[in-house]
Amino acid sequence: MNRYPVWKFVLMVLAVLIGALYTVPNLYGDAPAVQVSAAKLTTKVGADTATQVQQLLTAASITPDYVTFEGTSVHVRFANPDLQIHARDVINAGLNAGADKDSPPYSVSLALVPRAPHWMASLRAMPMYLGLDLRGGVHFLLQVDLKAALDKKTDGLVGDTRSLLREKQLRTSVARDGNAVSMTFHDAATATQAVNALTDAFPDVQWTQAPDGTDVRVSGALKPAALVKEQEAAIKQNMTTLGNRVAGLGTSEPVIQQQGPDRIVVELPGIQDTAKAQELLGRTATLEFRLVDPSAEANAAADGTGPVPFGDDRFENAPDVGTRHGSFTVVRKDVIASGDDLTDAQANFDQQNQGSIVRVTLNSKGAASMKNVSGQNVGKPMSVILFEKNKGQVINVATIQSELGEHFQISGIGNSEQASELALLLRSGALAAPMEIIEQTAIGPSLGADNIAKGLHSVAWGFVAILVFMCAYYLLFGVISTLSLGVNLLLLVAVLSLIQTTLTLPGIAAIALTLGMAIDANVLVNERIREELRGGSAPQTAIAAGYERAWATILDSNITTLIAGLSLLAFGSGAIRGFAIVHCLGILTSMFSAVFFSRGLVNLWYGRQKKLKSVLIGQVWKGGAKPGASAQPDEAAR
Amino acid sequence: MEFFRIRRDIPFMRHALVFNIISALTFVAAVFFLVTRGLNFSIEFTGGTAVEATYAQSANLERLRGVVGGLGYGDVQVQNYGTSHDVIIRVPTKAGIDQKKVPDRVFGALCAAESGTVSTADASRPTCLNAAKAEPVVMKRSELVGPSVGDELMRNGAYAMISVVIGIMLYLAFRFEWKFSIAAIVANLHDVVIILGFFAFFQWEFGLSVLAGVLAVLGYSVNESVVIFDRIRETFRVLRKLSTMQVIDHAITSTISRTIITHFCTQMMVLSMLIFGGPTLHYFAMALTIGICFGIYSSVFVAAAIAMWLGVKREDLIRTGSKSEIDPNDPNAGAVV
Numbered sequence: 001m002n003r004y005p006v007w008k009f010v011l012m013v014l015a016v017l018i019g020a021l022y023t024v025p026n027l028y029g030d031a032p033a034v035q036v037s038a039a040k041l042t043t044k045v046g047a048d049t050a051t052q053v054q055q056l057l058t059a060a061s062i063t064p065d066y067v068t069f070e071g072t073s074v075h076v077r078f079a080n081p082d083l084q085i086h087a088r089d090v091i092n093a094g095l096n097a098g099a100d101k102d103s104p105p106y107s108v109s110l111a112l113v114p115r116a117p118h119w120m121a122s123l124r125a126m127p128m129y130l131g132l133d134l135r136g137g138v139h140f141l142l143q144v145d146l147k148a149a150l151d152k153k154t155d156g157l158v159g160d161t162r163s164l165l166r167e168k169q170l171r172t173s174v175a176r177d178g179n180a181v182s183m184t185f186h187d188a189a190t191a192t193q194a195v196n197a198l199t200d201a202f203p204d205v206q207w208t209q210a211p212d213g214t215d216v217r218v219s220g221a222l223k224p225a226a227l228v229k230e231q232e233a234a235i236k237q238n239m240t241t242l243g244n245r246v247a248g249l250g251t252s253e254p255v256i257q258q259q260g261p262d263r264i265v266v267e268l269p270g271i272q273d274t275a276k277a278q279e280l281l282g283r284t285a286t287l288e289f290r291l292v293d294p295s296a297e298a299n300a301a302a303d304g305t306g307p308v309p310f311g312d313d314r315f316e317n318a319p320d321v322g323t324r325h326g327s328f329t330v331v332r333k334d335v336i337a338s339g340d341d342l343t344d345a346q347a348n349f350d351q352q353n354q355g356s357i358v359r360v361t362l363n364s365k366g367a368a369s370m371k372n373v374s375g376q377n378v379g380k381p382m383s384v385i386l387f388e389k390n391k392g393q394v395i396n397v398a399t400i401q402s403e404l405g406e407h408f409q410i411s412g413i414g415n416s417e418q419a420s421e422l423a424l425l426l427r428s429g430a431l432a433a434p435m436e437i438i439e440q441t442a443i444g445p446s447l448g449a450d451n452i453a454k455g456l457h458s459v460a461w462g463f464v465a466i467l468v469f470m471c472a473y474y475l476l477f478g479v480i481s482t483l484s485l486g487v488n489l490l491l492l493v494a495v496l497s498l499i500q501t502t503l504t505l506p507g508i509a510a511i512a513l514t515l516g517m518a519i520d521a522n523v524l525v526n527e528r529i530r531e532e533l534r535g536g537s538a539p540q541t542a543i544a545a546g547y548e549r550a551w552a553t554i555l556d557s558n559i560t561t562l563i564a565g566l567s568l569l570a571f572g573s574g575a576i577r578g579f580a581i582v583h584c585l586g587i588l589t590s591m592f593s594a595v596f597f598s599r600g601l602v603n604l605w606y607g608r609q610k611k612l613k614s615v616l617i618g619q620v621w622k623g624g625a626k627p628g629a630s631a632q633p634d635e636a637a638r
Numbered sequence: 639m640e641f642f643r644i645r646r647d648i649p650f651m652r653h654a655l656v657f658n659i660i661s662a663l664t665f666v667a668a669v670f671f672l673v674t675r676g677l678n679f680s681i682e683f684t685g686g687t688a689v690e691a692t693y694a695q696s697a698n699l700e701r702l703r704g705v706v707g708g709l710g711y712g713d714v715q716v717q718n719y720g721t722s723h724d725v726i727i728r729v730p731t732k733a734g735i736d737q738k739k740v741p742d743r744v745f746g747a748l749c750a751a752e753s754g755t756v757s758t759a760d761a762s763r764p765t766c767l768n769a770a771k772a773e774p775v776v777m778k779r780s781e782l783v784g785p786s787v788g789d790e791l792m793r794n795g796a797y798a799m800i801s802v803v804i805g806i807m808l809y810l811a812f813r814f815e816w817k818f819s820i821a822a823i824v825a826n827l828h829d830v831v832i833i834l835g836f837f838a839f840f841q842w843e844f845g846l847s848v849l850a851g852v853l854a855v856l857g858y859s860v861n862e863s864v865v866i867f868d869r870i871r872e873t874f875r876v877l878r879k880l881s882t883m884q885v886i887d888h889a890i891t892s893t894i895s896r897t898i899i900t901h902f903c904t905q906m907m908v909l910s911m912l913i914f915g916g917p918t919l920h921y922f923a924m925a926l927t928i929g930i931c932f933g934i935y936s937s938v939f940v941a942a943a944i945a946m947w948l949g950v951k952r953e954d955l956i957r958t959g960s961k962s963e964i965d966p967n968d969p970n971a972g973a974v975v
Contacts, residue, residue, distance in 0.1 A: 133918075141787070272763030274780065275742050437738060438784035444763065447690075447778045454916040462910030466903050473641075473899070506847050509911060509919050510854075513926065516907030517858055520900040524865070527896040530640075553868045556813060557861030563805035564857025568850060571798035573791070579850045619640040 001544045002607040004600055012600045015592070016487060022494035025116035026127040031065070032084035034091060035111040037073035045106070049095075050074045056094035062087050066118050077113050084110060111253070128497050129253075131504035131578065134452050136445035137269035138277050142242075142435040144262045149234040149433035150179060152338070153222070157181050157205065159334055161220070163372065164201050170194050181205075182219040184212055191216035204229075231261070234433045237340070239264055242281060259573070264435070274442045281437070287339035287426060290331040291373065292381040292397060298330040315385055315392040320418060329394045331383050336373045341366025345426035347419035350411060356419035357411045360426065367406040375403040384410075386425055395425055455508030462512050463489070466519055474526050476605070476616035481522035484598035488518050491589040496582065506579040514586030517561065521594035524550040526617060533620045539612040547599050554595060562587050642895035647887045650939065651946060657939035664932075665828050668835020675838045680845035683792055685785035687729040687740040690778045691748055696722040705751040709743060711735060720917035724778070731785050741780035748775050795849050802853055803827065806860050814867050815955060817948040822863040825941035829859055829932045836928050837921075847922040855929030858904075862897065862937035869893050870942070871955045882950060886942050897934060905930050 036053060038045045050069040053076060057064055064087065065077040076091070078084040092108040114127050132139050158181050162174045165183075170190055172183045185191040188209075195207045195218055204226035210217050222230065239256050246254045246268065255267035268277055292298075293312050300306030301314055303326070308314045314330045321329075341362050350357045362370055374382070377400055384396040398410050413419045466485070470478035492511060496503065529546030537545060565587060568580035606612055650657075681688050691697075702725060703716045711729045719726040727748075729740050742756075742764070749756050749766035752774035756764050766775050803823055810819035833852055837844050869889035873880070880888065908930065912923040 143784075143786075272777075273758060274738075275764070276758075278738055436784075437782075438787050440738070440741075440780075440782040442741065442777075442780045444776065444778045446776075450916070451918065454914055454919070457914035458907075458911040458919065461914060462907035465906040465910060469903065469906065505918055506850065506922075509847070509915065509922055510850075512907050512911055513854060513904075516904035519903045520861070523896050523900045523903065527893075527899070531892065549872075553865050556864045556868060559809060560806050560860040560864055561854075561857040563809060564802045564853050564860075567798045567801040567805060568853055570801065571794040572850070573794065575846045576798075576850045579847070579854075583854060 002540055002603045004603045004607070008596075008600060009604070012597055015491065015597070019487065019490040019494040021120070021123070022125050022497045023490050025114055025120050025125050026493060026497060028115040028127070030112035031077050031079075031115035032081045033075050033077045033111045033113040034084060034088045035073050035075055035109050036091060036095065037107050037109075038105070045069070045073060049106075052095065053091055056091055057087060059094075060087075060090045062090065075111065075113055124498065126497065126500065128493075128501055128503040130448075130452075131502045131507070132267055132269060132441065132443050132448070133505045134448050134455075134503065135269050136272065136443050136448035137267060138271050138274055138443075139268075139439075139441040140266040140277070140281060140437055141259065141439035142238075142264045142266065142281070143438045144235055144238055144264060145434045145436065146231045146234060146262050149231065150222075150227070152433075153230055154179050154181065156335065156338065157202070157220070157222075160202070161198065162334075163369070164197060165194060168194070168197050170197070177219065180219050180221040182217065184215045184217050186215055188216050191218050194218055235262070235264065238433060238435060242266060245281065263438075270445070272442050272444055274440060278437065278440075281435075287342060288385045288387070288392075289336040289338070289370070290334065290383055290385060291336065291377060292383050293330050293332055294380055302326060302328045302330045304328070313392070315383075315394050317394045317397075318386075320414060321394050321397055325394075325397050329383055329397060331385065331394070336382070337362055337366035337370050341369075342426060345423045347416065347423040348409075349416065350409070353411065355411055356413045356416045357409045358413065358419050358423045358426065359407065359409050361407050364406070370404050370408070374400045378402060384426070396422060451505045455505055455512075459508060459512045459515070463515060466516070470519070470522070474618050477526050477529070477602070477618070480598050480601045480605075481519065481526065481594075483601060484522065484593045485515060485519060487597050488586075488590050488593035489515060491593060492582070492586050495585050495589065501581055502578065504575060504578040506575045507582045510579045510582035511586065514583055514590065518586065518590030518594060520557065521550070521554045521590060522598060524553055525594070525598070529615070529617055530620050533615070533617070539615045540606070543602060543606065543615065547595070547602075551595060554591065558587050558591055642898075644891055644894070647884070647891040648894070649887055650890050651883045651886050651943060654939065654943035654946065657935075658943055661828065661936065661940050664832055664835075668832045668838070671835050671838040672831070675841065677834065677838050677844045678841045679788075680843050681728060681781065681783050681788075682846045683788045683844070685731045685783045685788040687731075687737055687744075687783075688779075688781045689727045689729075689741050689744045689748075690719055690724065690780070691727070691745070692724045692776050692778050694723070694772070694774050697725045699725065701751070702727070702748070705747050706744060709747055711740070724917075737782055737784070741777075741782065745775075745777045745780075791846065798849075798853060799830075799856075802856055806857070810860075810864070810867075814871065815950065817945050817950045817954065818863075818867050821941045821944035821948060822860050822867070824944055825863060825936040826856055826859045826933070828940065829929055829936050830856055832932050833925050833928045837925070842921050842924065845921065847919070848925045851922045851925040852929065855926055855933065859929065859933030859937055862901075862933055863941040865896065866890060866893055866937060866942055867945070870945075870950075874952045874955050878952075882946060882952075885952075886946055890938055890942060894938070897938065901930050901934050 036045060036049060047069050050067050053074055054067045057067075057076070062083060064083075065079065067074065067076045076087065078087060088108055088110060092106075095106040095108065114121070116125070116127065120126070154176060158174055158176045161181050161183070165172060165174065170185070170193060172185055172194070174181060174183045176182075183194070185194060191209050195209055198205070198207050198218075198220060202220070204223055205220040206223050207218060207220040210219075235258055239258065242256050242264065243254075246256065246266065253269055255265065257265045259265050266281060271277055293309065295309065297306055297309045298312060301308045301312070308330060311333050312330050313333055314328055317325055317327055317329055342360065345361070346359045348357050348359050349355075379400065381397050381399050383394050385392045386395045387393075396410060396413075398412060410422070413422060463485070467482045470481045472478065474481060489511070492514065501507070525546055528550045529542050532542035532545045533539065562584060565580055565584040568576055569584060572580050606615060697718070699716050699718065703714070706714045706716060706727055706729075712732050713730055715726075715728040717726050717728075718724060727744055729744065731737060745764065745766070746756050752766065752768060754766045754768035754774055757767050758764050764777065766773055766777075768774050807819045807823050810822055830852055833855065834844075836842070837848070866889055869892060870886055873885045873889050877885065877888065905927065908923050908926045911919050912927065915923055
C-alpha cells in the first residue's frame with residue numbers, strides 16, 4: 001500500500017533537479033563587469049554595439065567571459081576587477097572616440113553581474129534580485145501630480161482651440177472654465193460650424209452646445225477615456241524622462257517602475273548620496289516656448305515701473321539671460337510649444353558663424369504651432385521659460401530670424417558650456433507632470449551586507465535547530481521530515497528566482513517563518529502515525545493511515561494561512577508585499593514537499609518491505625490515551 | 639523519545655471558565671494599554687525622517703540629543719539601535735521643514751559635533767572626515783516618509799486585517815460550521831489584540847514588518863484552531879458515545895503533542911531570528927513570539943470553549959453522514975422542514 005508508481009518518483013527527482021538548477025545561480029555571487037548604455041537620447045545601443053565592443057576588446061587583446069546585449073544595455077563580464085577597469089578604459093576610448101567630452105554618446109560604467117555560468121542565464125536560471133536593504137542604495141517613491149498634467153493639457157487645448165477658430169475665421173473669445181474650454185457665439189449656425197470643425201480637429205474632446213440667453217455657448221472637455229489615456233501617457237513620459245536622467249548617473253541596474261495609478265518607484269543601487277540623486281530626479285521642471293511682448297507697456301512692466309499688460313506674464317530671468325536683458329522679461333500667455341513637444345535639444349558648434357548653438361527638434365504638433373507663430377513674428381524675440389515648482393524662469397531669449405519648423409537652432413549663446421547647459425535644461429524640461437518625493441530611503445552598502453548575513457544566519461540556525469530536534473525526536477521519520485523541509489527551501493528559492501522576485505530582509509524573514517510553519521505538516525503526519533501505531537495498527541497501515549488522515553488537516557490549516565498571505569499580498573506594498581509573496585509561495589511548496597515528497601521517501605524506504613515489523617519513528621508509548629468512557633474507537637461508526 | 643505520556647483525556651473544558659476569565663483579563667489589560675498608551679508607530683506610518691548612524695565609539699545619547707535638538711526640528715527622538723555604537727534619530731514631519739534636506743542636515747550636525755566635515759568626494763555616499771582623516775560617524779541609512787503615505791498604510795493595514803478575518807471566517811463556516819468560525823476568529827483576534835497590547839505597554843516600535851508578522855500569526859494560530867476542530871469533528875464521527883465536552887477534551891488531548899511540538903519548532907526558527915536577525919527583525923520576531931505563545935493558549939483553551947458555549951453539536955458537523963442514512967425507498971425522505 002505504501003508504493004508510488006514510477007512516474008511519481010520521476011516527478012520527485014525532476015522537482016529536485018529543477019529546484020537545484022534555479023537555486024544554484026544564487027550561490028555564485030557577483031562578477032565584475034562593464035556596462036555600456038546610451039548617455040544621450042539619440043544614441044542607440046543594440047546588438048551592433050555588442051559586436052563593436054567585442055572588436056575593441058579583441059584589438060586590445062582582452063578576453064571577456066562574454067558580451068551580451070540585454071534590454072537597453074550591453075554587459076561584458078570579466079574574470080577579475082583589474083581586467084574590468086582596463087576594459088572599461090578601452091571601451092570608453094573606443095566607443096566615445098572623437099566625441100564631445102562633456103556629452104559622450106555612450107555611458108561606460110563598472111557594474112556587477114551574476115557569476116553563474118552563461119548557459120544558466122540562457123535557461124532563465126538567474127539569481128534573485130537583491131532589494132536595496134540587502135545591497136545598499138537609494139529608493140525613491142515619487143508622487144506624480146496628475147492634476148497639474150490635466151491643467152497643462154487644458155491650457156494647451158484653450159490655445160489650440162483659439163488658433164483653430166482664428167484660422168476658420170469664427171470670431172469668439174475662448175476661455176478656460178475649470179477643466180473645460182468654453183466660448184460663446186452669437187448665432188447657432190456659427191456655433192455648429194465651430195463644433196464641427198473642433199470635433200474634426202480634436203476627436204478626444206467632447207464638445208457640447210447650449211443656449212445661453214440669446215447667445216449659444218459651446219464648451220469642450222476631455223472624454224473620460226481620453227483623460228485616462230492622458231494620465232497614463234503622462235506617467236509613461238515621466239518614467240522615460242527619469243530613465244534618461246538616471247542613465248546620466250551611470251549606475252547599474254536602476255529600477256524605474258510604476259506603482260499604483262500615480263506613483264513611480266526609482267531605485268538606484270550602489271548610490272547613497274541622496275542630495276545628488278534628488279537633484280537629478282527632483283528637477284521637476286516643465287518648459288514653454290513663448291513670445292516676448294515687445295510693447296512699451298511690457299518693457300515698463302519688465303522694469304517694474306508699470307503694471308503687467310493683460311494677456312502677459314512676467315518672469316525672472318536666469319543669471320546669464322539677465323546680463324543681456326535685465327532681470328525680468330514680460331511674455332505672452334500663449335504657449336507656442338511646451339516641453340511635451342520637445343523631442344531633442346543638443347549643444348553644437350556653428351562653423352559658419354563661429355558660435356555655440358543649441359539644436360532643437362520639435363514633434364509635428366509643436367512644429368506646426370512654431371511654424372505658424374514664428375512666420376507671423378519674424379524679427380521679434382521669443383523666450384524659453386523653465387518652470388520649477390510652479391515658478392517660471394526665463395532661460396533664453398532669442399530673436400526669430402525666419403519661419404521655424406521641426407528643426408531650428410538657438411544661436412548667440414555665450415560659450416559651449418552655456419550651450420550644453422541650455423540643451424540639458426531643455427531636455428530636462430520634458431516632464432509631463434510635476435513630481436514630488438514622498439518616500440526616500442538610503443541604505444549604506446555595509447548595512448546591506450550586514451542584513452544579508454543576519455538574514456542568512458537566522459534561516460540557517462533556525463533550520464539546524466529544527467533539524468536536530470526532528471531527527472532526535474522522530475529518528476528516521478525526522479530525517480525524512482528534514483529532507484523534505486530542505487526540498488521545500490530548495491523549491492521556494494527556485495520559484496522565487498524563476499519569477500525574479502526582489503529579495504528583501506522581510507522576504508528572508510518570511511522564508512524563515514515559512515520553514516518554521518511548514519514543519520507543522522510533518523509533525524502532523526508523524527504524530528498521526530505514532531497514534532495509529534499506539535492504537536495497534538500494523539506499521540504499513542499506520543503509515544498509510546497517518547498520511548491520509550493528516551492530509552485533510554494539512555489542507556485546512558494551509559488554506560487559512562494562505563488566506564492571511566493573500567490578504568497581505570492584496571493590500572500590502574513595499575516590504576509587506578515582499579513578505580507576502582514569499583509567504584504564499586512557501587505555503588504552496590510546503591504542501592508539495594511535506595506531503596508528496598516525504599511520502600515518496602517513506603515509500604522508498606519502507607514500501608518494499610512486505611513483513612514490516614517496526615518503523616523508526618521514535619518511541620511510541622503504549623500507555624494509551626483513554627478517550628473518556630470508551631476505551632476503543634467505535635469501529636462500526638467508521 | 640516521547641514527551642507526552644498522557645494516560646487519559648485531560649479535562650480541559652472543566653476549567654474552561656477559569657481559562658477564559660484569565661484570557662478576558664489579559665484582553666482587557668491589552669485594550670487598556672492600547673487606549674491609554676497607544677502604539678508607538680514607526681515613521682512608515684506616521685511620516686517623518688529617520689537617520690541611522692554608527693559611531694566608532696559608544697554613542698553619547700544625551701549629547702546627541704542636544705546636537706540634534708539644536709536644529710529646531712521639534713520633538714526629535716534619539717535612541718540606540720541594536721548596539722551602543724548605533725543610533726537612530728527620528729524627526730517628525732513639521733510644517734515649514736523641507737523633509738528632503740533633513741537627512742543631510744542631521745548628518746552634517748552629527749559630523750560637526752565630532753569636529754569633522756562632510757565630504758562628497760566619494761560620489762556614492764557622503765562621508766564625515768575629521769582632522770585625522772578618520773570617519774568618527776558613518777551614516778548607515780536614512781529614511782523619509784511623507785505624511786500621506788502613512789495614512790494610506792494605516793488604511794491598507796486595516797483592509798488587510800478585515801479581509802483576513804472575513805476570508806478565514808467564510809472558509810471555516812464553509813468547511814466546518816459558523817460556530818467554529820466565530821470561535822476561531824474571536825480566539826485569534828484576541829491574540830492579535832494581546833500582541834498589540836504588549837507593543838503598547840512596552841512602547842515597542844510598531845512598523846510595517848510587525849504588521850506583517852501580526853497578520854501572519856493570525857493565519858498561523860487559526861490553523862492551530864483548525865487542527866483541533868478537525869479532530870473534534872473526527873471524534874464526533876468516531877466516538878459516538880461521548881458528550882460534547884468529552885469529545886472536545888479528547889480532541890485537545892490527542893492533538894496536544896502535535897500542538898506543542900509544532901509551536902516549539904516554529905518558535906526555534908523565530909528565536910533564531912530574534913538572536914541573529916538584528917534590530918530590523920527584532921520586533922517582528924517579538925510579535926511572532928508573543929503570537930505563538932498566546933496562539934497555543936487561545937486555540938486550546940479559548941477557541942474550543944467558545945465553540946462549546948455556542949452549543950456545537952454532533953449534528954452540526956456530520957450532516958453529510960446523517961443524510962446517507964436516509965432510506966432511498968422512504969417516500970418522505972426528501973421532506974425536510
